[in-house]
Amino acid sequence: MNVRAAGVDAILEDLRLGDALADVGAYINRQRWSGAQDTTVRDVILEDAAVLMERDPTLVFTVTRVTYADGRVRRYALPLGLRPVGDALAERAPAFMIATLADDDGGRLLYDALGDPAYLHWLWRAIREERTVTTQQASLRCERTGVPGVEEVDTPWVRVLTVEQSNTSVELGDSMFLKHMRRVEPGPSHELEMARALSTAGFPHIAPVLADVLYDAGDSAPTPLALVQPYLRNSADGWALALTSLRDLYADADEALATGRGDPAAVVQQQGGAFVGEAARLGQVIAEMHLALSRSGDPGMRTEPVTAVLLNGWADAMIADLDALLRSDSPLLEPLRTAQQEVRRSFEVLRDAKPGGLCTRIHGDLHLGQTLRVDSGWILLDFEGEPDRTPAERRALSSPLRDVAGMLRSFDYAAAVALTERVMPESADWEGLMAFGDAWAAANRRAFWSAYLETVGAAPLLPQLDAALVMRRAFETQKAVYEAGYELGHRPSWVGIPVRFLTRPSA
Numbered sequence: 001m002n003v004r005a006a007g008v009d010a011i012l013e014d015l016r017l018g019d020a021l022a023d024v025g026a027y028i029n030r031q032r033w034s035g036a037q038d039t040t041v042r043d044v045i046l047e048d049a050a051v052l053m054e055r056d057p058t059l060v061f062t063v064t065r066v067t068y069a070d071g072r073v074r075r076y077a078l079p080l081g082l083r084p085v086g087d088a089l090a091e092r093a094p095a096f097m098i099a100t101l102a103d104d105d106g107g108r109l110l111y112d113a114l115g116d117p118a119y120l121h122w123l124w125r126a127i128r129e130e131r132t133v134t135t136q137q138a139s140l141r142c143e144r145t146g147v148p149g150v151e152e153v154d155t156p157w158v159r160v161l162t163v164e165q166s167n168t169s170v171e172l173g174d175s176m177f178l179k180h181m182r183r184v185e186p187g188p189s190h191e192l193e194m195a196r197a198l199s200t201a202g203f204p205h206i207a208p209v210l211a212d213v214l215y216d217a218g219d220s221a222p223t224p225l226a227l228v229q230p231y232l233r234n235s236a237d238g239w240a241l242a243l244t245s246l247r248d249l250y251a252d253a254d255e256a257l258a259t260g261r262g263d264p265a266a267v268v269q270q271q272g273g274a275f276v277g278e279a280a281r282l283g284q285v286i287a288e289m290h291l292a293l294s295r296s297g298d299p300g301m302r303t304e305p306v307t308a309v310l311l312n313g314w315a316d317a318m319i320a321d322l323d324a325l326l327r328s329d330s331p332l333l334e335p336l337r338t339a340q341q342e343v344r345r346s347f348e349v350l351r352d353a354k355p356g357g358l359c360t361r362i363h364g365d366l367h368l369g370q371t372l373r374v375d376s377g378w379i380l381l382d383f384e385g386e387p388d389r390t391p392a393e394r395r396a397l398s399s400p401l402r403d404v405a406g407m408l409r410s411f412d413y414a415a416a417v418a419l420t421e422r423v424m425p426e427s428a429d430w431e432g433l434m435a436f437g438d439a440w441a442a443a444n445r446r447a448f449w450s451a452y453l454e455t456v457g458a459a460p461l462l463p464q465l466d467a468a469l470v471m472r473r474a475f476e477t478q479k480a481v482y483e484a485g486y487e488l489g490h491r492p493s494w495v496g497i498p499v500r501f502l503t504r505p506s507a
Contacts, residue, residue, distance in 0.1 A: 007136050011049045011060060015082065016101055020110050021046070023099035025066055027112065028076055033166050033182040035387050036068050038489030043067040047075060048137040052122055058082040059119050061133070061140065063184050063215070075184040077215070077225050079113035089116060093160075114168050114180055120158045123180075124172060127211045127228060128152070138217035140225065147208045149230050151176055166387040176210070177231040181224055183387075188221040188300070190394045194293075194361065194383040197301045201292040205285050205380055207232060207372075232379060238282065238371035239414065245275040246418035246440060253436040262432070264439035271440075278378075279411070279444040282371065283451030285378045286407065290400040293360045294461055304359045304397055306463060311350045311471075318347040318478045325485045332488065332495045339503040346477045353470045356463030359397035364389070366403040367410035388486060400461055401468065404452060405475035409483065409501070411441040411448070416497045425496060477502065 012018045025044035028034050048063040060080045067073050080098075083089055085107040090097055096115025101108045113119035126133070126142045128150065133140040144150055156173030163169070170178045195209050207229040214222035249271055256262045268274065294303050304310075322343060326333065336343070363370070364385030372379040385394025415437030423429045453462075462468045483498035 008046050008049045011051060012046060015058065015060065016103065017046070017060075017080070017110070020099045020101060023110070024064060024078070024080075027098045028064065028066055028078065031182075032490065033168065034066075034074070034076070035166065035183070036066070036072060036074065036489075039068045039070045039072070041066055042069050048135045050133050050135040050140070052079075052133065053118070057087075057116065057118055059113055059116075059122060061135065063135075063137070076182050077180070077184050078182075079119050081111050081113035081116045081119060082108045083111070083116075085109055095162075114170070115160060117158050120170060120172070120178070121155045123213070123226065124156065124178075125154060127213065127226075128154075138215055141214045141216055141222065142211070143214070144211045145209050147210050149175065149208075149210045150228065166384065171231055172228070175231055175233075177207075177229050179227045179229070181226065184215060184223050184225070185391045186220045186223065187391045188395065189224045190361075190364065190385050190391070191227070191383040192224055193298075193300050193395070194363070197296050197298045197361070198289065198292055200298065201296050203289060203292040204376075205289065205378055207379055207381065232372055232374050235372045235374045235379070238278075238368035238373060238378070239410075241278065241373060242275055242368050242411070242414040242444075243418045243421075245271070246415060246437065247421070249274075249436055249440055250419060250422050250433055253433055256436075257432055264436040265443075267436060268439045268443050274443070275440070276443050276447045278373065280447040280451040282378050282407070283448035284455045285380065286366070286403060287452045287455035289380060290360060290362070290403070290461055291456065291459055293362070294358055294400075294459070301361050302397070305355070306357045306359055306399060307355050308351075310359065311353055311355060314474070315347045315350040318350075318474060318481070319344060321478060321481050321485075322347070325481055328485075328488060330488055330492075330495075332492065333484065333499065335503045336484065336499050343477060343481070343502055347474055349470055350474050353467045354464060356467055357399060357401075357471075358461055360400055360461075361395070362398050362400055362403045363406075364394050364398075364403070366406040368407070368414060369410075386482065388482070399471060399475070401472045402475045402479075404449070405472055405479050407448060408445050408472075409476055409479045409498075411444045412438075412501055413483075413497055415441045416500070417494070 021044040025041035029036060029041050045065045046062050047065045050061045052061055053059040058081065062078050062080055063075055064078045065073065065075045085100060087109060090109055093115030096112040097109060098112060099110045101110055130144060131142050151173050153173060159171040161169040167182055168180045172178050195206060198206050199208055209227050209229055211228040212224050213226035215225050216222040249268065252267050252271060256267050293301055326337060326340060363383055370381045372381060419433055419437050423433060456462055480498040480501045484495055487495045487498065
């Protein structure tokens with residue numbers, strides 16, 4: 001089945017959307033998935049569009065291009081819906097409302113259609129039937145991958161997940177999960193390439209792609225707009241499990257400090273709900289992923305040796321990241337300004353490290369929140385890479401130690417975030433309790449790293465241990481610099497977490 005849309009200008013005129021573009025831009029700017037909450041909108045253009053349903057409700061697929069005050073230009077997949085003013089959807093999905101448009105019938109609600117079950121059911125039927133929708137500039141191609149697991153139901157129940165992330169995630173029925181991308185970016189999809197390569201390699205610790213929706217403009221590789229994967233019930237994400245462990249630890253720490261038994265390492269060792277065993281299993285799984293990627297026969301998963309030229313290039317890039325961060329005049333970065341020379345030295349030592357190991361494709365944004373614990377073990381999720389990196393940067397070859405560094409940073413992050421639930425950072429109790437969090441993070445980092453090294457074994461994935469430690473530390477520090485910039489733009493109250501790591505004497 002093919003659906004052909006009128007031109008974008010005709011859609012704007014027929015639906016009277018032209019006057020609402022400023023509201024559309026403001027809505028996008030407020031969303032975590034915009035990646036631009038640290039700036040303001042300068043211009044909004046509906047670059048491409050297609051009418052999916054004409055009425056009851058009206059549904060329109062759009063690619064919306066936003067130019068920001070700092071010069072960034074981003075394109076977003078933004079399905080829009082129109083319903084009469086007073087429709088119950090306004091109360092059921094208030095976070096998705098964009099504007100009220102005046103007309104002769106009492107007005108219409110303009111909203112992000114991902115909050116509307118009607119859009120999700122339309123999209124699901126299009127996937128099941130493998131429809132192609134032709135837009136003015138491109139096409140939406142819905143396809144099933146052939147992996148079993150797609151439910152044969154027309155209107156599964158839907159639930160939009162409210163977690164903040166760089167996409168919008170939806171439960172579809174009892175066994176499926178739909179991830180609707182928001183940014184429309186050119187070039188091959190890192191996530192799809194990684195999922196296919198790991199599935200082909202027989203790596204079992206991922207959720208397979210059952211179906212996808214591709215935006216194909218014909219001038220580059222299609223961009224994935226939606227992925228359908230199995231919904232893994234009876235699972236818990238690694239971040240939540242880590243926070244549960246830490247909440248128990250801090251309760252024990254309060255008692256230990258009150259009774260004078262305040263040895264953090266001992267309390268962590270005695271903790272019944274400690275996370276250390278899970279950290280070790282996670283280290284093994286991630287090493288297995290890197291080994292699978294290094295041995296893949298897929299041309300897109302090629303490997304290269306780590307050379308002195310690469311080490312120098314990484315050092316240059318890391319220093320450039322630090323310089324870019326410090327161009328911010330935020331007072332939250334003052335401790336980092338004072339410690340910046342020591343941070344630079346952690347990058348400069350890369351130039352003297354002995355080359356060795358391999359560059360491979362990597363996850364690119366690995367942390368506890370990208371993992372799920374199921375009955376059979378750990379599952380790795382969301383191979384999209386860091387949201388503030390370009391598509392080319394996310395697909396670039398790098399050392400697997402970059403992924404390792406991301407996970408090690410996540411243990412530190414969890415310890416600090418869990419403590420903010422209990423006391424304020426400026427509290428007199430903070431440092432005493434944080435010592436227990438640091439001990440928890442250190443124990444889990446050791447368990448993860450030891451299991452990772454044991455699993456890699458004699459494979460040529462890593463350089464010699466002394467060089468591996470230098471590289472790992474540099475990647476950890478670079479990740480913390482990235483985190484500080486990200487938090488400045490998204491969660492300023494968390495900036496102190498990476499800054500603390502960067503300014504500690506051991507960093």
